[in-house]
Amino acid sequence: MRELARMNTLETGNDPAALGDRTAPLQKRSSNDDATDRQLQLLIGLVVVLAIGVAALDVLHAVTTRTAIPNPPALILIYAFSVISYRFKIEIRIRSSHNGSTWGDVPIMVGLVLVPMPWVVLCVIAGMATVRIINRADPLKSIFAIAKEVLVISATGATFLVLGTRPGVDHPNASVLAVTVAYLVLWLVDDLVFHPVIAVASRSTIGKVFRNDLGGRVFVRLATLATVIYIIEVLVSGTSLFLLAFVPVLVGCAHLWRLRRLRTHQERDSWRQLADTTDELSSVDLNQVLHIAAAQGTKLFSAGEVEIDLTASGVDRVVRAGLDGVSYDGPGPRKFDGESSITTELETRDRSYHAGVLVLDFDGKIKLTEFEQYKLKTFASALCTAIRNAAAYAELRRISEQNAYDAAHDPLTGLANRRELYERADEYFAGRTEDGVVALLLIDLNHFKEVNDTLGHAAGDAVLREVARRLDDAAAPGDLVARLGGDEFAVLLVNLLTPALATHRAEQMLSALETTLEVEGMQITVEAAGGIALAPGSGGINELMRRADVAMYQAKRAGQQTATYAHAQDTADVERLMLGGELQRAVAKHEFVVDFQPIVDLGSGEVIAAEALARWQHPEYGYLTPMQFLETVERSGQLPAFADAVLDQALAASGGWREAGFDLPVAVNVSPRSLLDPRFPATVLTRLARHDVAPERLVLELAETLTISQLDTVGRALDELREAGVRLALDDFGTGVSPLSVLSHIPVNQLKIDRVFVTSVETSSEAAAVIRSTVDLARSLHLTVIAEGVESEPQRLALWELGCVAGQGHLFARPMASARMLATLQRGSGGRPGALAAAMHDAGAVVRMPRRRRSSGGGRSAG
Known part of the structure; x- marks a missing residue:
């Protein structure tokens, strides 16, 4: 029904172009327009009822006054004039069709001067009907248009009668005043019917609709009035009808001026709308950009629907919108691609970036004007730039989010990393989390290095990923599972109702690891130890982590699955941490000393070498063995200095013994972490040269618990030392899990x-x-x-x-200082220098090791 109202008003002298986009709601029905439709139906129904009543009065008046039938030529002239006025008009583009104002007022005014009003109504209605049949107009639209014209003609004819103007073909007597007043009535009635319908259809007010382009409409009305007066004066004066030939010229000039004015107004509005739309496209949200462009495109180009197809850019996405907003957003293909559609490439002006295509769909086949083509190109370029900017921003946001995710997560398992764990824990300590007890579970896998040694790092990674998955699945909502590094995991337990629940939750998580898992066709059982620590009142995450670490090592030493931190059992750990802070001072003040334990020939009791054993002469704790401080040294940054101090003292002692006549090899324990230092081989060789000790007199003892992966890493350092003549020993042989594998990797x-x-x-x-x-x-x-x-x-x-x-x-000797070692060698046993035990057999009874040669100092050198 709104389409009926809009199309009818386009043909009754009220120029819809002056209303701009206010007629847009009349073109397509939406589900939200029911109330508007009811109002329109009431208004249009009222117009039709009034027209029927007025027509009845016109017929009654003609019967009572016995109105004569006019001459047929006059009726034919009015009918032809009506057809011409309604059929041919200067057109402009409104929405998806061509529309423009007609000169239907002219045949009405001229007809009322020449023939009686009922015949004018008949001729005009016949002319309108003919035009609508030719145009195949909707019947409902035609009914409304005819009803409105009946009201307008009847009101204008009544005005002529009141003013005493009697129609006549032979002697028309209408004065200029009568024509002017009658036309003003026509104007008034036409607007009274037109503006309420348009106001309701456009959801605006009558006053606003009336004021829209009022100057242009007044000009058209005055031009029409002037044309009518000119025609009637020619007819009344009886002068040559040739003067009527100027009428088309007047009408054409008026319409050209009106058309130019409308186009200027429309172009100005179009540029304003384009500028506003371009501003809206500055959004960095791609969804918003596409939806705005599709919805605004229907208004900018008076299209029925608009499609944006991004398939050409590699994204299978089509956005479709009509006058009622976005109707589709999803994968292609697109809906419109025919003669009634116009397709434009979405690309920048330099064609460096192609985003897809823009499709405008109309009611029928159309051709855009030059202005519209330029506007479409500008809009497409702006949309392409907006899509590129939004896509670039989305990519930057994705990269930023990925970087943020990577910074907070372990790349192997996808769990939170140490940084994320600390941040979450800091939030708790800052009081920004939920109520409840918070605890930390620190988990370390037992014998995980065996997996790397036997199956390789790929299998080890697979085990870590599976452990991470199981821990994450077993975690309660809100808990944070993190991988700290290597085979060490941590779980931040939150919202615990009681402290005892921490142990229960920890046991549940560790029990999830008990089920065997398959790696490279092998069934593997993962064992782990966990340390539990409740959040302390002070110290923050660092203290919480320290306590959980203490508890975890307590569980390992006790052979238990879990252990809860107890302050009473934390003495050794506190001392270890305190020692860690004193390492730098100990190295600087030479508090690390070396004792030596003789290595003896079991058959003869003679000393053949010595092992250097490091000690820490702590000013407060006294004589500390490596078991008490070595782990702390290895974890600190003082390991190179510590290793160099021990090696220096061992080689100095060896040189002193040699000068005294005992050329004994000296064995020094080496930490795997030292071998990871690329400077270590050069340091060893430098110390050998400084103390003038032959490389073969130095033995570096390696722990048999070294893993294959560690040996692969330190192989270059070992090869360099071995090639220089340094001998290698494998310590604690038999306690590891793969002695043959170790022997195959290092030539000891x-x-x-x-x-x-x-x-x-x-x-x-x-x-x-x-x-x-x-x-x-x-x-x-x-x-x-x-x-x-x-x-x-x-x-x-x-x-x-x-x-x-x-x-x-201890059968032969306990560890002793270098000087005491020399004195013991010189004293010997049973009067034999260099012997610490009696021989188990007579000389020559067995094959002996090569004898040591006597040196100038009176001692004997080992063979």
Whole structure:
């Protein structure tokens, strides 16, 4: 019904172009327009009813006054004039069709002067009907248009009658005053019917509709009035009808002026709308850009629907909008691509960026004006730039979010990392989290290095990912699972109702790791130890982490799955942390000293080498062994300085013994972390040269618990030292999980049997078997075997019988200072310098190790 009202007003002298986009709601029905439709129906119904009543009065008046039938030529002239006026008009583009104002007022005014009013109504209605049949107009639209024209003609004709103007073809007698007053009535009635309908349809006010382009409409009305007066004066004066030939000229001039004015007004509004739309497209949200462009495009170009297709840019997305807003946003293909559509490429002016295509769909086949084409190109370019900017911003935002995610998450497992854990914990300590008890569970996997050693790092990574997944699945809502590094995980337990729930929650999470998992076709069981610490009142996350670390090591030492931090058991850990802060002072003040334990030939009792053992002479805690401080040193930044101090003292002692006649090799324990330092080999060789000690007189002892991955890493350092002549020994042999793998990676010269086997050699057949197999292995590889922890003569004899020819332990000597070591060598045993035990057999009874040569100092050198 609103379409009926809009189209009818376009043809009754009220120029819809002056209303601009206010007629937009009349073109397409939406689901939200029911109330507006009801009002329109009431208004249009009222117009039709009034027209029927007025028509009845006109017929009654014609019957009562016995109005004569005019001459047919006059009726034909009025009918033809009506057809011409309604059929041919100067057109402008409004919405998706061509519309313009007509000159239908002229045949009405001229007809009322020439023939009686009922016949004018009949002729005009016939003319309108003919035009609408030719145009195939909607019947409802035609009914409304005819009804309105009946009202307008009847009111104008009544005005002529009141003013005493009687129609006549032969002698028309209408005065200029009568024509002017009658036309003003026509104007008034036409506006009274037109403006309320348009106001309701455009959801505006009558006053606002009336004021819109009032000057232009007044000009058209006055031009029409002047044309009518001119025609009637020619007819009344009876002058040559040739003068009517000027009428088309007047009408054409008026319309050209009106058309130019309308186009100027429309272009100005179009540029304003384009500028406003371009401003709206400055959004960095791509969805908002596409929706605004599609919705505003219908208004900018008077299109029925607009589509934006991004498929050409690699994004399968189509956005479609009509007058009622966005109707579709999803994957393609697009809907419109025919003769009634206009497609424009979305690309920048320099064609450096192509975003897709813009499609305008109209009711029928159209051709854009030059101005509209330029406006479309400008709009497409602005839209392309907006899409590119939004896409670039989205990519920057994605990268920023990815960087933020990466900064807070472990790349291997996807869990939170240490930084994210600390930030979440800081929020708790700052009081910005929920109520409840907070605890930290620190988890360390047991024997995880065995997976890397046997299956490789890829398998180890797979195990870590699976552990991370299980922990994350077992975590309660709100808990934060993090990977701190290596095989160490942490869980921030929050919203605990009671402290006891921390232990229960921790046990649940660790139990999730008990189920075997398959890696590279092998079934693996993951064991872990966890330390639980409740959030302290002070100290923050660092203190919480420290306490959880203390509890975790307590669980490992006790062989338990979990342990809860207890302050009473934290003494050693506090001392360890305190020592960590004193390492720098200890290195600077030479508090680290080296004691030496002799290595003895088990058969002859003669000293053949010595092992350097580091000690810390702490000013408060006294004499500290490596078990008490070595871990702290390795974790600190003082390890290079510590290792250099120990090596320097060991080589200095070796040089002193050599000068005294005892050229003994000296063995020094080396931390795997030292071998990771690329400067370590050069440091060793520099110290050897400084103390004039031959490289082969230095033995570096490596822990047999070194992993294959560590050996792969330090292989270059070991090769460099070995090529220089430095000898290598594998310490604590037999306690690791893959001794043969270790031996295949490093070319050692000695194997040192761990004291746990030596202690049980007399009572345990298993220990004896391990020692025998070790000796056999060493003999086949041409290696020397040294037993650690020899404390009794029976142990010495048992080892000798199993084939072990060297050992060290309290049976021979405890660790001692360098000077005391020299004095012990000089004193010897049984009058034999360099011997610390009696020989178990007579000289020559067995094959002996090569004898040491006597030096100028009276001692003997080891062979």
